[in-house]
Amino acid sequence: GENVEQHPSTLSVQEGDSAVIKCTYSDSASNYFPWYKQELGKGPQLIIDIRSNVGEKKDQRIAVTLNKTAKHFSLHITETQPEDSAVYFCAASTWNTGNQFYFGTGTSLTVIP
Amino acid sequence: GAGVSQSPSNKVTEKGKDVELRCDPISGHTALYWYRQSLGQGLEFLIYFQGNSAPDKSGLPSDRFSAERTGGSVSTLTIQRTQQEDSAVYLCASSSQLASETQYFGPGTRLLVL
DSSP states (O other): OOOEEEEOSEEEEETTSOEEEEEEESOTTOOEEEEEEEOTTSOOEEEEEEETTOSEEEETTEEEEEETTTTEEEEEEOSOOGGGOEEEEEEEEOBTTBOOEEEOOOEEEEEEO | OOOOEEEOSEEEEOTTOOEEEEEEOOTTOOEEEEEEEOTTOOEEEEEEEETTSOOBOTTOOSTTEEEEEGGGSOEEEEEOSOOGGGOEEEEEEEEOSTTTTOOEEOOOEEEEEO
């Protein structure tokens, strides 16, 4: 089955700096890659996603890149703010051919004011 | 509108007891997922319901775990004869037919087995 690895497990950045979180996956059939943000005591919330027919997607300060050949995808947060502090999870899925999502182990991001 | 709700928010039980966790998905959502999140770990898939189709139970870790979804809406996850290793946050998510890959998560139930 699919194996998703996520790095780093913890990340601290100064407010205003950029943060990058990287994930790799093993199943070349995976075609959908969402990113979730989980704040303390809450469930994960989808913040951005990318499909395998796209190499990059951007939404304001958040961007995701996908390298299908290398089987890795990354989350980029620019101009970080204290409210970006949370745990971020990546996931991979073979959407429309399977129903399972495989999640990374999470990155705890701390933005230092 | 109302999101996914889960109850109870916290549950403390003794080893060997049975527990029931409830999930109320977003109204009209046809798909419902259960996940387990252990401390410092990612989300572990447990079970998936889609409409009236047979559920995908491939993620259930043992036969002590079961789930049902009545009337295509509310779902209950039951853990029988709980063990300490069952302690985790149990998350439920639902998605609609129109945007079936977008999952909306509930706040989770924090289960502690003593």
